[in-house]
Every structure is written in C-alpha cells, then in structure tokens.
Amino acid sequence: MIGRGWLVLAGVAALATGGAAQQTQAPVRTDTLGATNYGFAGPMTAPRTAPSFGDEFGRRIDPTRWRWDVSQNRKGWPNNELQYYAGPDRANARVEHGALVIEAKAEALRDEADWGGQSYSSAKLVTQKPLGYGFYEVRAKLPCGRGMWPAIWLLPMDGSRWPDGGEIDIMEMVGWNPDVIHATVHSAAYNHRLGTQRGAETPVPGACTAFHRYQLDWTPQAITIGVDGRAYMRVKNDRPGGAAAWPFTRPYSLILNLAVGGDWGGKKGVDDAALPQRMEVDYVRYWRR
Numbered sequence: 001m002i003g004r005g006w007l008v009l010a011g012v013a014a015l016a017t018g019g020a021a022q023q024t025q026a027p028v029r030t031d032t033l034g035a036t037n038y039g040f041a042g043p044m045t046a047p048r049t050a051p052s053f054g055d056e057f058g059r060r061i062d063p064t065r066w067r068w069d070v071s072q073n074r075k076g077w078p079n080n081e082l083q084y085y086a087g088p089d090r091a092n093a094r095v096e097h098g099a100l101v102i103e104a105k106a107e108a109l110r111d112e113a114d115w116g117g118q119s120y121s122s123a124k125l126v127t128q129k130p131l132g133y134g135f136y137e138v139r140a141k142l143p144c145g146r147g148m149w150p151a152i153w154l155l156p157m158d159g160s161r162w163p164d165g166g167e168i169d170i171m172e173m174v175g176w177n178p179d180v181i182h183a184t185v186h187s188a189a190y191n192h193r194l195g196t197q198r199g200a201e202t203p204v205p206g207a208c209t210a211f212h213r214y215q216l217d218w219t220p221q222a223i224t225i226g227v228d229g230r231a232y233m234r235v236k237n238d239r240p241g242g243a244a245a246w247p248f249t250r251p252y253s254l255i256l257n258l259a260v261g262g263d264w265g266g267k268k269g270v271d272d273a274a275l276p277q278r279m280e281v282d283y284v285r286y287w288r289r
C-alpha cells in the first residue's frame with residue numbers, strides 16, 4: 001500500500017509457472033500510484049499440501065495470528081489517508097459467517113484516546129509471525145465505493161525505512177476504478193516517488209460482488225502475482241543495484257486493510273452515501289518453500 005507504516009511478518013513465496021509465459025514492459029503510469037510496466041502471462045498453481053500458515057476465519061479473529069495496527073492514529077496515516085484504524089474493542093474487523101470482515105464507516109471516534117481527528121473508521125490487521133519465501137493465496141471480495149482503497153500487501157518489520165526495506169502489494173484496488181486490480185513492488189531504486197515503481201494491473205469483473213483468489217509467488221529469483229490461477233505481473237531479480245533494486249530477501253508481514261481516501265484512493269473524493277463498505281476475506285493461506 002505504498003509505505004503505509006512498518007509492521008512485521010515475513011515471508012512469501014515459491015511459484016509454479018509452467019507452460020508458455022510472456023513478459024511485457026511499457027512506460028510506468030504517471031496518473032496513478034500503480035504501474036503497468038511489468039505485465040506477465042502464465043499459470044499460478046497453489047500447492048496441494050497443507051499450508052504452513054493460514055486462517056479460515058472460523059468464529060473470531062485469532063490474536064495469536066493477527067494484530068490490529070493502530071500505531072499512527074494520533075498523527076495520521078501516510079498517503080494523506082482519512083481513516084482511523086480501530087482496535088479489537090471495535091467491530092470494524094470481525095468474523096461473520098466464516099469470513100473476515102474489515103469495514104469502513106463514516107464516523108468520528110472522538111472517545112478513543114488516540115483519535116487524530118479522522119471522520120472515518122476502518123481496520124488494519126497484520127500477521128503476528130514472520131513468514132518467508134513461498135506461495136500466498138488470499139480469497140477476498142472487495143469494496144467498490146468511491147474513496148475505498150482495499151489492500152493485501154507485505155512489509156518487513158525489522159525497522160527498515162520505506163522504501164529501502166521493500167514492499168510487495170499483492171492486491172490494491174481503488175473504488176473510483178472498480179474491478180481493476182493492481183500488483184506493485186517498491187524498493188529504494190524502484191518506487192512511486194521516483195516514478196520507477198514496477199507492477200501491472202488487470203481487470204477482474206465482479207471483484208466487488210464475488211470472491212477471487214489473489215496470489216503471490218515469492219522466490220529469491222522473482223516475485224510473481226496473479227489472480228484466480230493466472231499471473232499478470234512478474235518482477236525478476238535481474239537488475240543491478242544490490243539491495244536498492246532487490247531488498248526482498250527478508251521476512252515480511254502480511255497486511256489486510258481498508259483505507260479511506262488518500263492520494264490514490266481519494267483521488268476523486270469519498271462517497272459518504274456509499275458507506276459503510278467492507279472487504280471480506282474467506283481465507284488466508286501460505287505455503288513456505
């Protein structure tokens with residue numbers, strides 16, 4: 001989600017991309033925080049073995065697996081986002097009918113001690129334990145109200161400054177451009193501040209009305225991202241620059257959140273009449289490799 005604070009957790013992915021595949025490169029988009037310069041076509045196949053880590057969201061959010069990130073409520077969140085991220089005392093993040101719900105509301109939580117003046121509430125969950133190279137699959141249904149900015153992404157929690165430590169965005173969507181999802185990676189040499197971010201986008205019809213499988217395969221050689229068994233973005237570890245080009249060698253935390261507004265999500269304002277909006281997550285699965 002483009003430098004939204006630093007959390008901890010690790011790891012992502014190995015990948016299966018058998019068969020014909022192709023890579024395309026085009027100029028980075030300048031009218032968005034996404035990118036279209038690393039398009040790729042190929043299959044993505046989740047392992048058939050039991051996941052190394054996962055959550056099927058049975059009855060409640062498991063605090064041994066997830067933590068609520070509320071660290072920047074007082075000063076405000078990066079990217080000029082407008083939300084207050086509520087903690088476990090609020091129901092912005094909860095389990096309903098076997099799925100995690102992260103809900104954004106138009107409300108000012110003035111009674112919260114760390115309230116920073118925000119007019120919206122939402123939630124941000126971060127895995128408690130570090131993961132690593134491997135295959136990730138998150139089955140989710142997205143919110144499409146104007147001003148919504150849902151994300152499934154990864155950051156290192158080792159104290160690295162952004163973007164030096166890297167960022168992997170498995171899925172981002174902005175509500176003013178529904179049913180188009182984005183995959184992006186950031187590093188010191190390749191990031192949106194320099195206009196050099198690497199990524200791709202793809203249409204996903206029904207992203208807001210049906211569940212889809214958002215996938216990441218992360219190896220020492222490449223980061224491949226896709227949806228529903230098809231890759232649409234691949235970034236290889238083939239650029240000079242050392243860690244500035246490829247910092248993706250450390251454990252990262254997996255993050256699930258729904259932002260409101262911001263430089264990208266709020267580019268065309270926020271439709272208060274469309275709130276509340278929710279991102280639903282059926283499951284999270286990770287296979288270590």
